[in-house]
Amino acid sequence: MANQVTPEQVRAALRFVAAIAGSIQDAGECPSGPLYAAVMGRISLEAYQKILDTLARQGLITVSPCHMIRWIGPAKAVPNG
Numbered sequence: 001m002a003n004q005v006t007p008e009q010v011r012a013a014l015r016f017v018a019a020i021a022g023s024i025q026d027a028g029e030c031p032s033g034p035l036y037a038a039v040m041g042r043i044s045l046e047a048y049q050k051i052l053d054t055l056a057r058q059g060l061i062t063v064s065p066c067h068m069i070r071w072i073g074p075a076k077a078v079p080n081g
Contacts, residue, residue: 060072
């Protein structure tokens with residue numbers, strides 16, 4: 001029987017992608033190296049690159065040749081109050 005991904009694993013992966021996207025959005029821009037260093041104990045470099053590629057394909061970030069990540073997606077909503 002092949003390894004099957006559980007619904008909880010999918011939810012955890014989506015939370016991780018959202019956390020990385022949120023970190024980039026909050027910073028506006030950040031170097032990729034320190035961001036990966038912050039998560040390297042949790043995911044592989046390959047998985048990290050796939051997350052960045054996915055965010056870039058969705059038009060949320062750009063990654064410069066010098067590995068600077070810039071948020072180009074929608075601005076964060078500011079709560080009224």
